[in-house]
């Protein structure tokens with residue numbers, strides 16, 4: 028039997044973390060034996076698999092002599108390196124993957140624009156091959172048996188890249204260093220960098236394989252500066268697709284901008300503002316802010332549920348606002364309780380960060396959780412690799428983080444330990460590489 032499935036994100040359609048909307052989406056054609064379909068229908072359901080009329084009849088034991096099983100829907104899903112419908116690189120509006128690596132490189136002494144261009148060409152070619160599920164020659168074999176597993180590889184440039192390549196005149200003002208925030212405890216060695224790569228996949232071996240291939244290709248041109256490893260829930264682990272939870276147990280991502288919103292592109296991607304001058308290379312790109320945020324879980328977990336919910340302004344069980352309704356009901360920021368106080372407290376995280384409280388400013392949050400073992404005091408070294416995407420960090424991340432820094436009830440339970448800001452150019456054109464208009468312009 029042949030079943031065509033379009034896993035358009037495994038989508039709940041409403042949270043922006045499980046629904047890619049207009050962005051590059053995994054598409055797949057599955058050759059499923061009856062036995063395989065029986066074995067994968069749970070995961071396939073989560074991936075939005077549409078089984079035709081014949082599917083209803085499948086419930087009987089499969090024949091023993093079926094051909095070898097095809098890949099599951101999870102492994103066979105692939106994301107296009109460039110997508111005709113979207114200008115942006117994959118990995119921004121792509122549904123969250125189960126595994127992520129964030130890595131930064133610095134150009135080696137002596138490496139300049141020419142070497143950087145050659146590296147981006149190598150990296151782009153490899154990323155395209157791997158995302159399509161093809162294995163390069165002389166490969167390590169780590170991902171040999173797996174499909175592309177929704178692999179995405181996304182490339183960005185840090186502030187220092189431009190001086191090292193003689194391209195300072197093309198550096199947008201958006202890459203000015205982020206201001207200091209009072210709650211920062213940043214480790215410079217794990218912050219910033221000339222080049223940044225975000226790797227995501229629903230399979231840990233596929234993700235590692237891509238990381239290793241790209242690191243080897245850096246050769247003598249660039250050296251690894253820092254690496255962070257993260258994870259999210261595996262697609263299919265919940266009965267139906269739903270917004271992710273973070274390690275505090277909260278439903279996190281509910282009020283993300285949605286690709287279907289009329290102002291989504293304007294908020295998340297660089298548009299006409301880039302002009303036709305020195306920054307035109309960023310048109311269709313986006314800015315990524317990366318923060319390693321450790322959660323003080325020992326303290327957090329001691330708080331009663333009612334306090335935890337007031338800190339965010341939403342119910343822990345289902346993410347609904349404290350003013351009522353379900354997860355996707357709009358927060359009523361004006362509603363007072365019988366005590367005359369706002370039901371969603373003045374210092375609630377969601378209130379302070381909401382576009383309504385920030386002249387409409389918004390960002391697309393697409394984080395990974397992390398757990399790097401335990402600290403000397405026994406506390407988990409765990410939290411959120413917060414990654415947010417926006418057309419302009421000067422109008423989104425910076426003012427919102429300033430406000431959170433001043434009065435967010437969540438802040439006492441967080442430590443910002445590393446930070447990065449990267450310009451992520453649009454996708455490569457066919458036959459080209461990411462950043463080519465900058466490096467060859």
Ligand SMILES: C=CC1=C(C)c2cc3[nH]c(cc4nc(cc5[nH]c(cc1n2)c(C)c5CCC(=O)O)C(CCC(=O)O)=C4C)c(C)c3C=C
Pocket residue numbers: 273275277278279280281282283318320322339341346376377378380381382389390410411413424427428431441
């Ligand atoms: C500067 C930006 C933000 C940082 C840093 C940040 C850290 C952070 N957030 C949570 C948990 C939640 N955040 C939620 C909403 C939310 N957070 C931000 C921004 C930052 N968060 C925004 C813009 C919003 C949306 C607000 C709105 O429009 O309602 C929520 C509520 C559910 C949701 O909408 O996602 C949770 C939960 C953690 C744990 C954290 C650092 C570790």
Ligand SMILES: [Fe+2]
Pocket residue numbers: 376380
């Ligand atoms: Fe938040």
